[in-house]
Amino acid sequence: MCNCVSYNLPEPYQMDEPVIINGISVDACIADTMRAVWNAGISTGCCCCGHGRQDPSIIITHVGDVDYTRKVIEAVDNRRWQILCNVTAVVGAANADGIRAITTDMNEEGNNG
Numbered sequence: 001m002c003n004c005v006s007y008n009l010p011e012p013y014q015m016d017e018p019v020i021i022n023g024i025s026v027d028a029c030i031a032d033t034m035r036a037v038w039n040a041g042i043s044t045g046c047c048c049c050g051h052g053r054q055d056p057s058i059i060i061t062h063v064g065d066v067d068y069t070r071k072v073i074e075a076v077d078n079r080r081w082q083i084l085c086n087v088t089a090v091v092g093a094a095n096a097d098g099i100r101a102i103t104t105d106m107n108e109e110g111n112n113g
């Protein structure tokens with residue numbers, strides 16, 4: 001389990017401050033992975049390491065980039081990631097939360113826990 005500081009659910013043991021990459025705050029334990037994703041030209045919305053409670057997750061803006069994103073991540077990070085896509089940005093149609101899971105291994109609540 002990582003020790004990345006969570007701003008919405010902080011715990012006393014969380015000591016690793018976010019890394020700033022090009023002005024974007026990224027959880028420390030996924031900073032290298034996010035550098036690889038951005039270096040690969042993948043457009044993202046946001047990301048989270050999961051802070052030991054969930055798998056790391058990333059929101060991408062182009063649904064066609066799902067497989068490519070998975071390959072880029074798997075080359076540098078051996079954790080299971082949730083790759084999500086902001087469907088409203090792709091099809092222009094609003095759904096309840098604007099986010100739809102692309103991964104197939106999630107439960108009906110949209111998480112792994």
Ligand SMILES: [Zn+2]
Nearest residue numbers: 002004029049
């Ligand atoms: Zn972390």
